[in-house]
Amino acid sequence: MAPFDLTATLGVTGSYLVYLGIGFGFGFILESSGFGDSRKLAAQFYFRELRVLKVMFTAIVVAMLLVFWASALGLLDYADIMVKETWLWPGIVGGLIMGVGFILGGYCPGTSLVSVATLKVDGMFFLLGHVVGVLAFGETVGYINEFWNSSYMGRFILPELFGLDIGVVVFLVVCLALAMFLGFGWIQRLIYGRGDPE
Amino acid sequence: MNELSDKIKYWNPYIGGALLGVLLFLSFFITGHGLGASGGVNRIAVAVQDMVVPEHVDKSPYLAAMAGGDVDPLRHWIVLEVVGVMIGGFASGLLRNRVRLQTYHGPQITPRTRWAFAFAGGILMGYGARLARGCTSGQALSGGAVLSVGSWAFMFAVFAGGYALAWFVRRLWQPGE
Numbered sequence: 001m002a003p004f005d006l007t008a009t010l011g012v013t014g015s016y017l018v019y020l021g022i023g024f025g026f027g028f029i030l031e032s033s034g035f036g037d038s039r040k041l042a043a044q045f046y047f048r049e050l051r052v053l054k055v056m057f058t059a060i061v062v063a064m065l066l067v068f069w070a071s072a073l074g075l076l077d078y079a080d081i082m083v084k085e086t087w088l089w090p091g092i093v094g095g096l097i098m099g100v101g102f103i104l105g106g107y108c109p110g111t112s113l114v115s116v117a118t119l120k121v122d123g124m125f126f127l128l129g130h131v132v133g134v135l136a137f138g139e140t141v142g143y144i145n146e147f148w149n150s151s152y153m154g155r156f157i158l159p160e161l162f163g164l165d166i167g168v169v170v171f172l173v174v175c176l177a178l179a180m181f182l183g184f185g186w187i188q189r190l191i192y193g194r195g196d197p198e
Numbered sequence: 199m200n201e202l203s204d205k206i207k208y209w210n211p212y213i214g215g216a217l218l219g220v221l222l223f224l225s226f227f228i229t230g231h232g233l234g235a236s237g238g239v240n241r242i243a244v245a246v247q248d249m250v251v252p253e254h255v256d257k258s259p260y261l262a263a264m265a266g267g268d269v270d271p272l273r274h275w276i277v278l279e280v281v282g283v284m285i286g287g288f289a290s291g292l293l294r295n296r297v298r299l300q301t302y303h304g305p306q307i308t309p310r311t312r313w314a315f316a317f318a319g320g321i322l323m324g325y326g327a328r329l330a331r332g333c334t335s336g337q338a339l340s341g342g343a344v345l346s347v348g349s350w351a352f353m354f355a356v357f358a359g360g361y362a363l364a365w366f367v368r369r370l371w372q373p374g375e
Binding site: 002003004006015016018019020021022023024025026027028029030031032033034036037038039040042043044045046048050051054055056057058059060061062063064066070075076078080081082083084086087088090091092093094095096097098099100101102103104105106107108109110111112113114115116117118119120121122123125126127128129130131132133134135136137138139141142144148153155156157158159160161166169170173196 | 231336338345356
C-alpha cells in the first residue's frame with residue numbers, strides 16, 4: 001500500500017530523479033498558471049485577478065479528494081503520509097509576516113523560483129531577500145526558541161478539531177472553496193464591474 | 199509588456215489548479231509527503247553558510263541539525279525538488295517565449311523601487327517561512343490538502359496579513375487613480 005519507501009524501491013539516484021520530476025511538474029504548472037509574474041500574484045489582494053485563490057483552492061480540493069478516495073479504497077495509508085504538525089502560534093505569526101512579505105515583495109518562495117528561472121529581476125531581488133531572511137532566522141532562532149516551540153499540538157487534523165467525520169470535513173472544505181470562488185468573484189464584480197480577464 | 203499580450207498565454211486557473219492538485223496527490227501517493235519550496239532554498243543557503251563558517255554552523259543547534267559535522271544539508275528531497283521547480287519553470291517560460299530579462303512592476307513605480315520592495319518582502323518571507331516551518335507550498339497547499347489544523351490557521355494568516363496591508367501599499371501595484 002502507498003506511500004512507498006522510495007529509496008528502498010528505487011535507490012538514492014532513482015528517488016532523486018522522482019523528486020526532480022515532481023519539482024519539474026510543479027515549476028511548469030506554476031509558470032504556466034501565471035505565477036512567475038508578481039503583478040498577477042499581487043492582483044489577488046486587490047481583487048483585480050483571482051488566480052491565486054482559484055489555482056490554490058482548486059489544487060487543495062482536488063488533492064484532498066484524491067487522497068481521501070485513495071485512502072477509502074485502501075490504496076493509500078493516510079496514517080503513513082506526512083501531515084504537517086501543528087505549532088499553532090508560530091504558524092500564525094509566521095503566516096502574518098509572510099502575508100506582509102507577499103504584498104510588499106510580490107512573490108512567495110515557490111513562485112519566486114519560477115520567476116527567477118524566467119529571468120525576472122524582481123524575482124531575483126526577492127529570492128536574494130529570502131536567502132537573507134532564512135539566514136537571519138538561523139542566527140536569531142536561539143532568542144525565540146521558546147516561542148518557536150510553543151503551542152505544539154502534533155499531528156492534528158480538522159476532523160479532530162471539530163469532532164466531525166473526515167468525510168463531512170472533506171465535504172465542508174469543498175463547500176468553502178466554492179463559496180470563496182463565488183464570494184471573491186462577487187466582490188471583484190462590485191469593484192471592477194467584471195470577472196477575471198480572459 | 200502590455201496586459202493584452204500577457205493574458206492570452208496563461209492557463210485557465212481552474213485547469214492549472216486541477217493539474218497542481220493531481221501532482222500534489224501523486225507526491226503524497228508516491229513519496230508520502232507534499233510539495234515544498236522555502237525549505238529547499240533554506241538548505242541551499244545553509245550549505246553555503248556551512249562552507250564559509252563551518253564552526254559557526256556546528257555551534258548552533260538549529261543549523262547543526264541540518265549541516266553540522268558531516269551532515270550534508272543538500273542530501274534532502276526538497277533540494278532536488280527546488281532544482282526541478284527551476285527547470286520546470288524555465289521550460290514552461292521557454293515554450294511560451296517568456297524567458298527574458300525584465301522587471302515586473304506596478305505602473306506607478308520604477309523598476310528600482312520594485313527591486314527594493316522585492317528584496318524587503320523576500321526577507322520577511324524567508325524569516326516568516328522558517329518561523330512557520332513552511333511556506334505557501336509546504337504549509338498552505340500540502341498541509342491544507344491533508345487537513346492539518348496548523349496549515350489552515352497558517353493559510354488564513356497569510357491572506358489576512360496580505361489583505362490587511364494591501365490598501366496601504368496600493369501604489370506599489372494598482373494603476374493610478
